[in-house]
Every structure is written in C-alpha cells, then in structure tokens.
Amino acid sequence: MGDFSSLGLSDWLVKQCKQLGINKPTPVQENCMPAILQGRDCMGCAKTGSGKTAAFVLPVLQKLSEDPYGIFCLVLTPTRELAYQIAEQFRVLGKPLGLKECIIVGGMDMVTQALELSNQPHVVVATPGRLADHIRSSNTFSMKRIQFLILDEADRLLEQGCTDFTKDLEVILEILPAKRQTMLFSATLTDTLQELKSIAMNEPFFWESKSETRTVEELDQRYILTPEKVKDAYLVHLIQTFTDEHDDWSIIIFTNTCKSCQILTMMLREFNFPTISLHSMMKQKQRFANLAKFKASVYKILIATDVAARGLDIPTVQVVINHNTPGLPKIYIHRVGRTARAGRNGVSITLVTQYDIHLIHSIEEQIQTKLKEYPVEEKEVLKILTQVNVTRRECEIKLESTDFDEKKEINKRKQLILEGKDPELEAKRKAELEKIRSQKKKFKQKIQESIQKQKQLKKKLMKRRQTKKKEAAQATA
Numbered sequence: 001m002g003d004f005s006s007l008g009l010s011d012w013l014v015k016q017c018k019q020l021g022i023n024k025p026t027p028v029q030e031n032c033m034p035a036i037l038q039g040r041d042c043m044g045c046a047k048t049g050s051g052k053t054a055a056f057v058l059p060v061l062q063k064l065s066e067d068p069y070g071i072f073c074l075v076l077t078p079t080r081e082l083a084y085q086i087a088e089q090f091r092v093l094g095k096p097l098g099l100k101e102c103i104i105v106g107g108m109d110m111v112t113q114a115l116e117l118s119n120q121p122h123v124v125v126a127t128p129g130r131l132a133d134h135i136r137s138s139n140t141f142s143m144k145r146i147q148f149l150i151l152d153e154a155d156r157l158l159e160q161g162c163t164d165f166t167k168d169l170e171v172i173l174e175i176l177p178a179k180r181q182t183m184l185f186s187a188t189l190t191d192t193l194q195e196l197k198s199i200a201m202n203e204p205f206f207w208e209s210k211s212e213t214r215t216v217e218e219l220d221q222r223y224i225l226t227p228e229k230v231k232d233a234y235l236v237h238l239i240q241t242f243t244d245e246h247d248d249w250s251i252i253i254f255t256n257t258c259k260s261c262q263i264l265t266m267m268l269r270e271f272n273f274p275t276i277s278l279h280s281m282m283k284q285k286q287r288f289a290n291l292a293k294f295k296a297s298v299y300k301i302l303i304a305t306d307v308a309a310r311g312l313d314i315p316t317v318q319v320v321i322n323h324n325t326p327g328l329p330k331i332y333i334h335r336v337g338r339t340a341r342a343g344r345n346g347v348s349i350t351l352v353t354q355y356d357i358h359l360i361h362s363i364e365e366q367i368q369t370k371l372k373e374y375p376v377e378e379k380e381v382l383k384i385l386t387q388v389n390v391t392r393r394e395c396e397i398k399l400e401s402t403d404f405d406e407k408k409e410i411n412k413r414k415q416l417i418l419e420g421k422d423p424e425l426e427a428k429r430k431a432e433l434e435k436i437r438s439q440k441k442k443f444k445q446k447i448q449e450s451i452q453k454q455k456q457l458k459k460k461l462m463k464r465r466q467t468k469k470k471e472a473a474q475a476t477a
C-alpha cells in the first residue's frame with residue numbers, strides 16, 4: 001500500500017491527514033483518488049466505515065487549492081446529520097485553505113442559508129429537498145461553474161423510497177454545468193448500478209472492494225429468536241448485561257417507527273438507562289443536540305429510526321441492536337455498519353420473531369455470512385418480563401396523552417402542502433378510497449357468502465339425490 005503523497009496529494013494535505021491519524025490510505029482511497037485527480041468521474045463501492053468520505057474530500061481539496069473559487073463543489077446526501085458530518089471533514093481537512101463551506105438542510109433557517117449561498121462558499125453540502133427549494137425560490141447564487149458533484153449514499157438518493165429525492169435531483173441537475181466531475185459513493189452501490197451510471201456523465205471509473213462478504217470481518221453478527229411479546233424484556237436484559245460488563249460502551253438501537261422510537265426511549269429511561277432518541281418527528285435542533293450528546297457519551301444509548309442508519313461515524317459505538325429485523329438486506333448492512341468502523345471491533349444483535357425468519361435468510365444470502373445465535377439466559381429474561389411489559393404499557397398510555405399522534409398528522413399535512421397537494425382534498429380522496437375499499441370488501445364478502453351458500457345447497461341436493469337413488473334401489477331390490 002502506498003502513501004498519500006504517492007497518490008498525488010500535496011504536502012499540506014498529507015500533513016492535515018496525519019494530524020487526524022489518517023496515515024495510510026484505505027483501499028477505496030488508494031484506488032479512487034488517482035482516478036479523481038486525473039479528472040475522471042468515479043463510482044466507489046466499499047464497506048461501511050472504510051473511509052469513503054476522505055476518498056472524495058481529499059481530491060476535491062487538492063483541486064480546490066490549485067484553483068480556488070466558489071461554488072466549486074456540491075455534495076448531496078440523504079440525511080441532515082450526515083450533511084453536517086461531511087461538512088466537518090471538509091472544514092477540518094481544508095483548514096489551511098481557509099475553506100468556506102455551507103450546509104443546506106431542511107429544518108434550519110432558510111434566510112440564513114440563502115445568505116450563506118450568496119457568499120459563494122467553496123463547498124456546499126446539502127440534502128436535495130432544501131437545496132431544490134432554494135433553487136426554486138431564489139436566484140442569488142449560481143452553481144453554473146461547479147467542478148465537482150458528489151452523491152454520497154448515492155443509491156439512497158436515487159432510489160424511490162418513502163422519501164423520494166428524484167424530483168429534487170432533477171431540479172438540481174438542471175442548474176449544474178454539463179462539464180463537471182461526478183462521483184458516487186456508497187457501501188451498497190452495486191444494488192442500483194445501472195440507474196447510477198446514468199447520472200455520471202462520462203464513462204466512470206468504477207471501483208468495488210473485492211470481498212465475498214458485504215459486512216466487515218471485525219463485526220460479530222448475532223441474532224436472538226424471540227416472541228414479539230418478549231422482545232422488550234430481551235432488550236432490557238441485553239442493555240443491563242452490557243452496563244454490568246463494560247465501562248466504556250455505547251449502543252445504537254434501531255427501530256422501525258418514530259412512535260416506537262419514542263416509546264422505547266421512555267421505557268428505557270424508566271429503567272434508568274441513559275437513553276436519547278433520534279427520529280424525523282423531532283425538531284431539527286433537538287436532533288442535532290441529541291446526536292451531539294450521544295457523540296460526547298453524555299448518553300450511552302441512542303434509539304433511532306433509519307434516519308441514523310447511513311453514514312454516521314461515531315467511533316465509540318460498540319453495539320448495534322436491531323429492535324426490528326430490517327425488511328431489506330441493504331438497510332441491515334448500513335445499520336450494523338454504525339459499529340466496527342475503521343478496523344475496530346463491534347457487535348450487532350438482531351431481535352428476530354418467528355415472522356421475520358425469512359428476512360434473516362435473505363439478509364444472510366446478501367451479506368454472504370451466517371448470523372450466529374446470541375446466547376442469553378432465558379430464565380433471567382422471564383424474570384423481568386412482566387415488569388418490562390407493564391412499564392411499556394405505561395409509557396404507551398403516557399405517550400397517548402400527549403399530542404404525538406396529532407403532531408404526526410400535522411407533519412403529514414405539511415408534507416402534502418410541500419408537495420403542492422391540498423390536505424383537505426387529499427383527506428377527502430383518502431376517505432372516498434377507504435369507502436370504495438370497504439364497499440368492495442363487503443361486496444367480495446357477499447359474493448363469497450353466496451358462493452358458500454350455493455356450494456352447501458349443491459351438497460344438500462347431491463345428498464338428497466343420493467338417498468333417493470339408494471331408496472329407489474332398495475325398493476326395486
């Protein structure tokens with residue numbers, strides 16, 4: 001393995017890397033950086049925690065130092081927290097340049113952001129929705145001269161999931177120059193390779209880490225098979241065990257909904273575990289504050305939805321617990337990738353109910369690794385079962401007495417307005433659809449009932465005919 005100088009980086013950048021403990025390039029850096037420095041488009045697919053961020057930050061800073069102007073580089077990323085993390089890497093590594101970077105994400109003040117954009121920062125790190133809003137609403141900045149477009153977690157940006165970025169991306173791509181370098185990075189690029197290729201203009205340099213498995217070797221991947229009703233007792237037991245056995249630990253627990261995230265946080269707090277949450281129904285400032293407290297180990301447990309599944313780099317995280325089994329192997333790969341980063345060890349434990357076993361099989365097939373059972377003293381779990389379930393129910397009742405569900409409804413309405421839809425009309429349409437659906441259901445039920453009746457009638461007739469035949473036969477005999 002060479003060093004950063006031999007890859008073409010200037011001394012000042014090599015020195016900056018050293019100060020951060022980045023001495024030798026990782027494979028994704030060693031392979032992608034020379035191609036980027038040569039001016040090629042690049043697609044890099046490497047495992048979680050393998051240094052993909054520096055693989056694009058360093059060549060951009062190198063090129064920027066040769067010809068500094070703003071706006072030079074645009075980085076797009078799917079989550080707000082990740083945007084701040086990437087901007088921080090640019091800021092720290094680019095300090096000797098006096099780098100001006102600007103973060104454009106939702107949930108923060110638009111006017112301040114518009115001002116920052118008009119000051120021509122060297123690097124803009126953004127989530128697509130908010131940047132597209134700025135493009136639609138103002139003409140105080142230009143991206144006509146950008147040299148680099150980077151899509152971090154590119155497969156997520158281009159897939160049509162529950163947050164669909166494709167329309168916003170169209171708006172953004174429209175104002176970018178055709179002549180630019182485009183880079184796409186993710187740990188799961190290969191899943192959507194063809195769509196991604198169309199974003200890169202020239203025939204891109206493609207690099208993928210050669211490995212049979214898709215998760216890192218340092219990660220010990222475990223599962224616990226549990227009935228749904230005992231899941232929380234297992235969770236409390238696991239955390240208690242980690243607290244008893246380790247001094248220096250922090251855990252991320254992933255769950256599937258904001259509500260579940262909130263209830264679990266309340267429940268674990270009742271057991272005096274230092275817990276904090278991160279989900280999309282929280283105010284953005286609270287999200288940042290909670291993440292900062294978790295990073296600083298003020299709170300050792302973070303309960304999060306998949307908003308925290310990708311990209312977050314928190315070296316102290318030794319354990320990831322999946323409170324629900326992820327429906328897609330890709331989500332599993334990113335979630336468990338929050339631990340065992342940059343060569344460190346880590347453990348992931350997935351709580352699996354009998355209904356999720358098929359999901360575990362498809363995860364194992366994708367990652368080419370068999371999950372091992374995590375040994376637990378069932379007796380100990382059963383001892384706390386009632387207490388845990390009662391506490392959870394109490395927390396559910398407490399949450400129901402707050403405006404959590406209403407807030408969810410308001411958020412939905414806000415989203416509809418942002419999408420240019422009328423919430424009243426949508427509600428009416430939904431109600432009508434519901435009415436049609438229930439009418440259809442009733443109709444189906446009626447048909448089935450009448451088919452059933454006909455069948456029974458047929459049976460009766462057949463029986464009657466058969467007995468008549470028998471009687472006739474007996475009479476002639």
Ligand SMILES: Nc1ncnc2c1ncn2[C@@H]1O[C@H](COP(=O)(O)OP(=O)(O)OP(=O)(O)O)[C@@H](O)[C@H]1O
Nearest residue numbers: 022024025026048049050051052053187311313342
């Ligand atoms: N060459 C290097 N040597 C040592 N550490 C490095 C090197 N390059 C990056 N790192 C560190 O490795 C950690 C993980 O890097 P990074 O966050 O870029 O991973 P990633 O590949 O983007 O992961 P993910 O797919 O989860 O987003 C960071 O803390 C980073 O500072």
